[in-house]
Amino acid sequence: MHPTETPAWRDPLGLMLASTGEGVFGVDLDGLCVFINPAGARMIGWQPEQVLGQNMHVLTHHAHADGTHYPLDDCPIYNAFRRGEPCRIDSEVFWRADGSHFAVEYSSYPVFDQGQVRGAVVTFVDITERKQAEEALHQAKNELEARVAERTQELATALQQVRELAAWSEAVREEERTRIAREVHDELGSLLVALKMDVGWLDKRLSEQEQREMEAAQAMRDTMRGKCQNMGRLIENAVVNVGRIITDLRPSILDHQGLWGALEWQAQEFVQSAEQQLQWCMAVDEQRQLPEAMAMAVFRIFQEMLSNVGRHAQARTVDVDIFERGEWLHLVVEDDGIGALPQAFESPQAYGILGMRERARHFGGTVDIDSQPGRGTRMHLSMPLPQVSA
Known part of the structure; x- marks a missing residue:
């Protein structure tokens, strides 16, 4: 030994345990404490010499946070030397000498000697x-x-x-x-x-x-x-x-001829004034009468669809397809015009499109638009039909 070396260096392990801020203790196969560092003893409210030889589970790990009993057989610390299973837990508490408890994160590792488990070392910290x-x-x-x-x-x-x-x-x-x-x-x-x-x-x-x-x-x-x-x-x-x-x-024609006749009349009037060809197909139960407000909404949406074709499409032909599928009415207007990017129909300034969609939404319907530059535009109204009373 060097003549100037101090005695403290003779026990580096003890020095490390004394200087660390984490609690560290060791237990034998009976769960009795064989050593504990000052920080660990201080955290649980005891002096180190008071803890030695004590059963650590009984002393500081005997109950859950709500006060219910913590069985020894369930203790992960003991499983470290009973089954050789290391663990790391941060959801439990340790109890102090004054009866209070604190949230703890602890790790328990088995200690082996010549292949045999001799106990466990536990490190813990107040969290x-x-x-x-x-x-x-x-x-x-x-x-x-x-x-x-x-x-x-x-x-x-x-x-x-x-x-x-x-x-x-x-x-x-x-x-x-x-x-x-x-x-x-x-x-x-x-x-x-x-x-x-x-x-x-x-x-x-x-x-x-x-x-x-x-x-x-x-x-x-x-x-x-x-x-x-x-x-x-x-x-x-x-x-x-x-x-x-x-x-x-x-549109008084709604009163005189009903919705189905009014839609066909409006289509014929439009293509005549716009000098376009009309492909017309309607497959609906023409005896079915929609409520006045719904019929007016369908007619106004159809007018706006045709108006969009007239203002923007530069089309030669307009296809109109009106049919029922299940309990839904479908009205499709498709043109062979110049088309537009989809963003044009989602613009906040596209008031006509917004108006159509709001009218349809009020009755549980939707208006879908499919368009690409050079490929024309397809506008599709889907609206649930009212239930017919028996």
């Missing part, structure tokens, strides 16, 4: 602060999830309210359109017809007087007749426009 931090984190996570769920529910409720408001607003608008259409038809339409009759009568009387008037008044009569005839043409145009406005406000 109370870590457990408290984990619990606080878990609680914060639960609170955050609860707040997210609450906000999600609020948003879902708000969205449902917005949709109900939109549906109510649409119903109010349809009622107002119906009222205005009837007033236009009953008041303005009747006035225009009466005015045209009066103009026609005036033109006829002027013509009859041609034979009785003097030659000098011929030019004035011709001018007046020309004015009457021009007024008649203007009134005819006004009558046509009034009819168009009435149809836009409230």
Whole structure:
């Protein structure tokens, strides 16, 4: 030994055990403590000399955190030397001399001597602060999830309210359109017809007087007749426009011919004005009557589909396929036009598409659109049919 070497270095193992902050103890085959370092004794509230020879399970590991008995046969520390099974546990507690306990993480490893298990070495550390931090984190996570769920529910409720408001607003608008259409038809339409009759009568009387008037008044009569005839043409145009406005406000053909006839009429009117070819196919039970609000929604969606074809597609042919499958109504409009990228139909500014989808969603339906540049566009309305009462 070097002359300056201190006695402490003669026991490096003891020095290591004394200096470490972790608790370390050893037990023999009976579970009795054969050594414990100061940190370990301090954590369980004993002096090292008080622990030596004590049964460590009885002393510090005898119960679970809730106070229920911890059977010796279930103890992982003892299994280390009984079965030669090392373990690492962080879900249990050690008990102190004053009856309190602390969350502990411990490891138990068997000690072998010439191939025989002689006992076990246990290292342990107080993880109370870590457990408290984990619990606080878990609680914060639960609170955050609860707040997210609450906000999600609020948003879902708000969205449902917005949709109900939109549906109510649409119903109010349809009622107002119906009222205005009837007033236009009953008041303005009747006035225009009466005015045209009066103009026609005036033109006829002027013509009859041609034979009785003097030659000098011929030019004035011709001018007046020309004015009457021009007024008649203007009134005819006004009558046509009034009819168009009435149809836009409230398609009376729905009342006269029902939804199925109205859809075919609208398709024929569209291709005639757009100078396109129509491929028409409808396979539905034409005796089935949809509720008025649903029929109006289907008709308006169909109008918007055709309007999109007219504004953007530059198509030559429009295929319309209307059929029932199971308890669903399907309405498909497909064109051979220029098409568009799918993103164009998902834009927040695509108000026509949004309107179609909201109308369909109100009745549990969907509007799907398939389009690619150069390949045309296919718009597909699917809507559940109402149950027919027995």
